[in-house]
Each structure stands twice: as structure tokens, then as C-alpha cells.
Amino acid sequence: MPAARRQARPAPRPVRRRTLAVEVADSLRDMILTGELTAEQRMTQDELATLLGVSTMPVREALLRLAAEGFVEVSPSRSFSVVPTTREDVHDVFWMHATLAAELTRRACAKGDPALAARLRDIEACFAAARGAGDPAQLGAVNWEFHQAINEAAGAPKLLRVLRSTLRFIPQGFYALVPEWSGASEQGHEAIVRAFEDGDPDTAAHAAETHVQEAGEILIRFFTGRGAWTRPDGA
Structure with missing residues (x-):
């Protein structure tokens, strides 16, 4: 009998170091949770990048991460609004x-x-x-x-x-x-x-x-x- 074919296994995901986007997300998350950024406040990626002293790329990645976690809503105009935390x-x-x-x-x-x-x-x-x-x-x-x-x-x-x-x-x-x-x-x-x-x-x-x-x-x-x-x- 032919040897049984081994089931293909997915390649492991590469191990990544902590990225700037993760650090930006952590900073923004704490600012939301402590009330520094409020539900009534809308800010653009450019404004946040200036506030945090980074480029807009890690800010965009951070906002997408926070949107997936339910902390923010991102609009097509590149602004975002904070989802209220009760x-x-x-x-x-x-x-x-x-x-x-x-x-x-x-x-x-x-x-x-x-x-x-x-x-x-x-x-x-x-x-x-x-x-x-x-x-x-x-x-x-x-x-x-x-x-x-x-x-x-x-x-x-x-x-x-x-x-x-x-x-x-x-x-x-x-x-x-x-x-x-x-x-x-x-x-x-x-x-x-x-x-x-x-x-x-x-x-x-x-x-x-x-x-x-x-x-x-x-x-x-x-x-x-x-x-x-x-x-x-x-x-």
C-alpha cells in the first residue's frame, strides 16, 4: 500500500517584536480609558500623530486595532470618534x-x-x-x-x-x-x-x-x- 500522505501543516506565523503601532494603540487606549480622549471628541490621524510625535502610519494601524477592540469608530474622512465606555x-x-x-x-x-x-x-x-x-x-x-x-x-x-x-x-x-x-x-x-x-x-x-x-x-x-x-x- 502506498504510504499515507502527511497532512499539510500551515507554516507558523513569524514572531514579531513589539511595534510602534502597538505602543501607539496602548497610549491611545489609556487616553480613552482615563478620559483624556472623550466620546464627544473627534480627531484626525494627523492630529494624533502630532500629539504623539509619530508618523501617521502607526497611528492608522493603531486606530484599526482599537476599532477592532471596540474603542473607536473610524470614518472614511480619516477622523475617528471614541466609543463611550460606561x-x-x-x-x-x-x-x-x-x-x-x-x-x-x-x-x-x-x-x-x-x-x-x-x-x-x-x-x-x-x-x-x-x-x-x-x-x-x-x-x-x-x-x-x-x-x-x-x-x-x-x-x-x-x-x-x-x-x-x-x-x-x-x-x-x-x-x-x-x-x-x-x-x-x-x-x-x-x-x-x-x-x-x-x-x-x-x-x-x-x-x-x-x-x-x-x-x-x-x-x-x-x-x-x-x-x-x-x-x-x-x-
Whole structure:
């Protein structure tokens, strides 16, 4: 019998470095989420290129990316308008984030790794030190390290990818500048670490879910007070 033909496999997509268009998209996304660019505001690619100090090509690519994500609408005249983000939209994002974070935390804790529990305790000590020093940049970095350690330990790369996709709807780097956040975060981390030390996955998951939900409420109050997010009726 003739040898079975091997099924053709698609060529892998090339690995690309972070592009200028991605950086522009990140900047514009944060400007939208924090209210620097509002739903009533229309700007052209030329105006945005001047504002960001880049050419129009990465701006166009960034706007197409943001349009696909639902942040902007692009008109044939090369202008764009911001799609309004409501408080309910942000609540939905944090609900999804909290649900995914809880499951990742449950799986990580269920592995019963004492080295991970010890590492989380050390990271939390660094967070407390950064809070005492009043260092916003370090707070953000250590917070990322804390959650990254848990998420990577869960051993669920596809679930982690979905969680990371929710982060694009949350202003990046602003947590550490919100006055309430660091204290609430330290308490949330402590509850998570204790659950890891006790080997209690359900309690760890609940602590992680509560922690993310509280962070969301704090962020929503802060940016709503600055007029960044509206109610569905526009109020």
C-alpha cells in the first residue's frame, strides 16, 4: 500500500517584536480609558500623530486595532470618534477578570507548593516596603510580580491568555496613583498569601476574586470622579 500522505501543516506565523503601532494603540487606549480622549471628541490621524510625535502610519494601524477592540469608530474622512465606555462596561470587565483570577489562583494553590507560598510572602513584604516608601512605580511592579507568580503557577496558559486580554480594558499603570488602592491591595494580598500557606484553594480563590473586585470598585470611583466613564444613559 502506498504510504499515507502527511497532512499539510500551515507554516507558523513569524514572531514579531513589539511595534510602534502597538505602543501607539496602548497610549491611545489609556487616553480613552482615563478620559483624556472623550466620546464627544473627534480627531484626525494627523492630529494624533502630532500629539504623539509619530508618523501617521502607526497611528492608522493603531486606530484599526482599537476599532477592532471596540474603542473607536473610524470614518472614511480619516477622523475617528471614541466609543463611550460606561461604568457598567468596566464592571463587566472586572467581573470577568475577577472570575478568571479566582480560578487561576485556585489551581495554583491546589498544587500545594510551599516554595510558591514562601515566594508570595516575600513579594508581599516587598509590596509593604514600597507602600511605606511611597514609591508608586515600585508598587505597580511588585503588584504585577505577585499576580504573575500565581498565574504562571496555575499551569493554564490558555486561561491566562484570556485573562490578559481583559487587561486592555483597564488603564495601565494607574493603580499605584489611586490613593485607596495600595492599602486595599495589601490587605487582599495578605488574605491570598494566608490561604496559600494554609493550603486552602477555595479560600485563596475567594480572596483573589474579592481582591480584584475591590480594586475595580476603587478604580471606577476614582475615574468616574474625574468624568472618565459615563452611565449608559450618558449621565
